[in-house]
Amino acid sequence: MNFIGHILRFRIIGALAFFREMDAERRIRTIVGFAVLTLFFFGALFFFRYLFDYLSKIRDIGVLLMDRIISLGFLAIFLMLVISNAITAISTLYRSGETADLFSRPLPRRQLFVARFLDNLFYSTWGVLVLGVPIILAYGIVRGFSWWGYLYAFCFILLPFTVIPACLGAAAIIFVYLASGRLKPRTVVLAMAALLSLAIVIYLNIGQTSTLSKNILGDWRVLNSFLGSLSATSFPFMPHFWVGQALRQLAGQPGIDLFLYTFGLLSTMLMSMRLLFRIAEKYYYGSWQNSYGHAAAPKKTARKFSLPSFFGLPEWLPADFRSVLTKDLRLFIREPAQWAQFLILLVLLIIYLINLRHFPGNMTDKFWRTIISFANFAFTGFILATLAVRFVYPNISLEGRAFWAIASSPMPIRRLFWEKFFSAFIIFALLAEILAFISNIMLGLTGYMMILSFFSILLMSVALTSLSVGMGAVFPRFDERNPGRIASSMGGTITTVISLVYVCLAVIIMAMPAYRYSVYTIDGTIEFPAREFILSGILLLLLNTAAIAIPIKIGLKSISERDF
Amino acid sequence: MLKFIEVSKRFGRQAAVDNLSLEIGQGELFGFLGPNGAGKTTTIKMAAGILKPTSGRIEIDGIDIQNQPERAKMLIGYVPDSPYLYDRLTAREYLEFIGGLYGISNSQIKLRAEELFDLFGMDGWVDRRCEQYSHGMRQKVVFAAAMIHRPPTLVVDEPMVGLDPPSARIVKDILKEYAAAGNTVFISTHTLSIAEELCDRIGIINGGRLVAAGNLHELKAMANQSEANLESLFLKLINN
Numbered sequence: 144m145n146f147i148g149h150i151l152r153f154r155i156i157g158a159l160a161f162f163r164e165m166d167a168e169r170r171i172r173t174i175v176g177f178a179v180l181t182l183f184f185f186g187a188l189f190f191f192r193y194l195f196d197y198l199s200k201i202r203d204i205g206v207l208l209m210d211r212i213i214s215l216g217f218l219a220i221f222l223m224l225v226i227s228n229a230i231t232a233i234s235t236l237y238r239s240g241e242t243a244d245l246f247s248r249p250l251p252r253r254q255l256f257v258a259r260f261l262d263n264l265f266y267s268t269w270g271v272l273v274l275g276v277p278i279i280l281a282y283g284i285v286r287g288f289s290w291w292g293y294l295y296a297f298c299f300i301l302l303p304f305t306v307i308p309a310c311l312g313a314a315a316i317i318f319v320y321l322a323s324g325r326l327k328p329r330t331v332v333l334a335m336a337a338l339l340s341l342a343i344v345i346y347l348n349i350g351q352t353s354t355l356s357k358n359i360l361g362d363w364r365v366l367n368s369f370l371g372s373l374s375a376t377s378f379p380f381m382p383h384f385w386v387g388q389a390l391r392q393l394a395g396q397p398g399i400d401l402f403l404y405t406f407g408l409l410s411t412m413l414m415s416m417r418l419l420f421r422i423a424e425k426y427y428y429g430s431w432q433n434s435y436g437h438a439a440a441p442k443k444t445a446r447k448f449s450l451p452s453f454f455g456l457p458e459w460l461p462a463d464f465r466s467v468l469t470k471d472l473r474l475f476i477r478e479p480a481q482w483a484q485f486l487i488l489l490v491l492l493i494i495y496l497i498n499l500r501h502f503p504g505n506m507t508d509k510f511w512r513t514i515i516s517f518a519n520f521a522f523t524g525f526i527l528a529t530l531a532v533r534f535v536y537p538n539i540s541l542e543g544r545a546f547w548a549i550a551s552s553p554m555p556i557r558r559l560f561w562e563k564f565f566s567a568f569i570i571f572a573l574l575a576e577i578l579a580f581i582s583n584i585m586l587g588l589t590g591y592m593m594i595l596s597f598f599s600i601l602l603m604s605v606a607l608t609s610l611s612v613g614m615g616a617v618f619p620r621f622d623e624r625n626p627g628r629i630a631s632s633m634g635g636t637i638t639t640v641i642s643l644v645y646v647c648l649a650v651i652i653m654a655m656p657a658y659r660y661s662v663y664t665i666d667g668t669i670e671f672p673a674r675e676f677i678l679s680g681i682l683l684l685l686l687n688t689a690a691i692a693i694p695i696k697i698g699l700k701s702i703s704e705r706d707f
Numbered sequence: 708m709l710k711f712i713e714v715s716k717r718f719g720r721q722a723a724v725d726n727l728s729l730e731i732g733q734g735e736l737f738g739f740l741g742p743n744g745a746g747k748t749t750t751i752k753m754a755a756g757i758l759k760p761t762s763g764r765i766e767i768d769g770i771d772i773q774n775q776p777e778r779a780k781m782l783i784g785y786v787p788d789s790p791y792l793y794d795r796l797t798a799r800e801y802l803e804f805i806g807g808l809y810g811i812s813n814s815q816i817k818l819r820a821e822e823l824f825d826l827f828g829m830d831g832w833v834d835r836r837c838e839q840y841s842h843g844m845r846q847k848v849v850f851a852a853a854m855i856h857r858p859p860t861l862v863v864d865e866p867m868v869g870l871d872p873p874s875a876r877i878v879k880d881i882l883k884e885y886a887a888a889g890n891t892v893f894i895s896t897h898t899l900s901i902a903e904e905l906c907d908r909i910g911i912i913n914g915g916r917l918v919a920a921g922n923l924h925e926l927k928a929m930a931n932q933s934e935a936n937l938e939s940l941f942l943k944l945i946n947n
Contacts (some may be wrong), residue, residue, distance in 0.1 A: 146808060152802040157795035240791030247755045247787075248808045249780035420742060432759050622794075 146250050150258040172618065174635045183640040190647075191281030206652055210387055213282060217383035220275050221308050227267040228312025228628030235263040235312065236427070237320060237434040238624060246431070256423040264309045266628060270636040275301060279390065285564055286394030299405050300389050303412035307382050310415035314422055320430035339490050382408060463554040467562045474541070485534065492526065496581055513661040516592055517654050519582050520599065524646035527575050527600075527607055532639045535567040535611035537629035538700065540620040556702055564612045564695070572604035595653075602683075605651060606690035607642055613694025614638040616702040645690050652682045708732055709754060709860050709891050714763035716749050716915075721815035723749040725915040727763070729895055733859070736886035738906030739895040740941060746915040750790060751864045752781055754893065755785040767860050781809060784853035785920035788864040790845060794838035798829060798848045801837060808815075809856040822849035828877060829839065850878065859924055860891040867901055903937045913945040 198205040247253050385404040392401035579600045618634020656679045659672035709731045716724040720912045724746040733736040752758040756772045765772045772779040806816035824833050827847040867875050886892045902909050910920040930943045
């Protein structure tokens with residue numbers, strides 16, 4: 144009997160019931176959520192269409208740049224999918240009560256695993272697709288896909304592309320739990336992070352292009368050289384490369400190459416699934432036993448955790464505030480899902496910094512230096528937005544079912560909100576400034592650009608923390624223990640979207656006077672752009688006031704009025 | 708019939724269950740007593756096929772649950788101590804779902820579900836979503852789901868948790884009747900009065916080891932306390 148279909152059928156019944164029977168408040172939140180996602184979808188479509196349209200008109204290298212962006216975009220999506228599938232699998236495949244319940248039923252273990260895997264795939268992938276689909280649509284519109292081209296792209300390119308990282312992520316987590324029978328989960332995750340870093344370093348060194356060390360004069364080739372230096376995007380044995388190539392083929396007269404790259408994607412998907420299911424058949428039940436064993440095994444004593452004296456929490460902080468803060472830090476350190484994803488994101492940051500090493504240091508053209516520094520600022524902003532949603536957004540939800548303890552204590556809920564805000568902000572801002580400082584040094588930025596970067600990143604940290612804490616209070620998921628899954632929920636996805644839009648707007652507003660200033664300093668054909676600076680300042684003030692005040696206001700209101 | 712043959716379960720260096728051998732026959736209601744952390748839930752989870760014994764084997768009507776998990780699980784109904792329910796399904800849909808996992812046809816599920824809803828006195832609730840249920844009502848749904856396929860062996864972890872007195876009475880009567888109909892019922896509890904009232908035989912587990920098993924008279928004889936109640940017997944046996 145096919146139990147997978149049976150399980151999925153009741154999944155759908157549950158989902159439909161959720162939409163059918165929701166109360167007015169939930170209905171409004173869901174409608175707002177869908178509206179924001181739809182706006183983002185069409186916004187992204189508009190943005191990428193505009194970008195590709197612009198690039199397609201640049202002679203000689205426009206199409207090349209477009210393909211590079213596609214490849215780079217899908218590499219990022221691929222990595223995001225591996226991470227999000229792995230993190231969500233901790234909850235879906237191992238910690239969920241549903242999995243334990245299904246193990247008590249007379250189901251073939253392979254079917255049980257497939258049902259849970261499909262669940263995991265859906266939860267981890269849908270949010271990322273909100274970004275992937277508009278990129279393909281925009282590319283198709285600009286490159287003139289026929290109707291069957293879109294159909295082909297979604298069925299035979301995008302679908303296998305999303306399944307491959309899902310298999311990788313799930314398999315990695317099975318091995319982590321399998322090894323955790325002999326090793327501590329912390330050791331296993333650290334070893335995997337080390338292996339991943341090593342693999343990436345080797346990968347970057349193999350894929351490195353020789354053009355990086357050449358002297359290039361300041362023109363378009365410099366930018367192309369910079370993009371070319373992100374050599375990780377053009378490794379020909381990776382699925383993102385096949386996606387880029389297959390889409391490119393769809394734009395012209397499809398030849399044998401289209402089928403070659405599609406075959407690469409489809410065969411890799413089938414092979415990944417077959418391998419994963421074989422691995423699961425053999426090891427899933429055993430690794431699940433290990434995960435249960437770790438939860439059940441009596442520990443000698445939990446490792447005592449107290450902040451080092453030089454980081455001691457100041458006495459003037461209210462006692463309840465200090466108490467919650469210490470509890471949060473303890474839980475963070477003892478929660479493998481939290482620091483596992485922190486380690487993975489740290490590895491990604493290192494990749495980015497390693498890639499900056501390839502930036503042509505002898506480029507003296509101020510114009511391009513400004514452009515590159517803004518690209519770096521934007522990228523740092525995107526990383527920060529991702530980090531905020533991954534780590535700050537789930538904080539209130541992670542109080543979980545134990546919220547009654549705080550709700551019934553004399554500690555005002557508003558103070559809990561501010562504790563979440565400040566504890567997240569301090570760590571987050573520190574990390575953001577370090578990231579910005581290192582990347583600026585590697586790009587050779589000094590003087591006023593460095594100061595501008597410092598203050599912009601600080602302001603951005605406040606805004607992104609406000610967005611994540613505030614939205615986390617509006618869309619709490621007290622029933623979920625896994626922070627990765629909380630971040631992938633609808634509320635988390637909406638927060639990601641709003642955060643990314645905020646970063647885009649901030650970059651656009653700041654770029655306008657910076658561009659004019661560059662032109663002014665380079666050839667002096669225009670006046671000092673004082674008007675642009677003032678206008679930009681006002682717009683930034685408005686944007687940040689909105690990004691900081693609105694989420695805090697609605698978050699505080701929502702959490703204060705909630706019944707526990 | 709449920710049979711534990713030299714079953715041990717270790718978590719790291721700690722033995723949660725140590726060399727347990729026990730046989731519960733047809734028509735018998737067996738109570739598994741023990742203090743917190745004694746190994747009751749681990750034993751029950753092994754019997755339900757969720758946990759794998761480190762050594763030894765468990766048979767349901769002669770079928771080894773590790774070697775033939777699907778066949779053995781068809782013969783068991785399991786009620787966990789903290790049940791998992793799909794909050795967005797109604798009780799009726801939940802039973803349809805669980806019935807499907809045991810390969811029962813829809814028409815049969817519908818008939819059996821109605822019987823069980825009547826039995827547990829759940830009228831008026833069965834078409835509401837589980838997220839609206841009290842703990843007691845959830846417990847009733849899980850009981851009904853465990854009995855949907857008429858299993859010859861029922862394994863129940865802490866059956867009375869969260870039930871109000873009328874519901875507890877219903878569940879007690881159902882368990883007694885189920886055993887009287889020739890089925891095997893294995894319950895774990897640390898509420899001594901429940902074991903005393905319901906069970907034909909009682910096993911006492913402490914620190915993963917079965918320290919005594921038998922009916923109330925046999926336990927009294929073991930503890931040399933012919934006049935004692937179960938509470939003092941229990942305390943004496945686990946302290947020994």
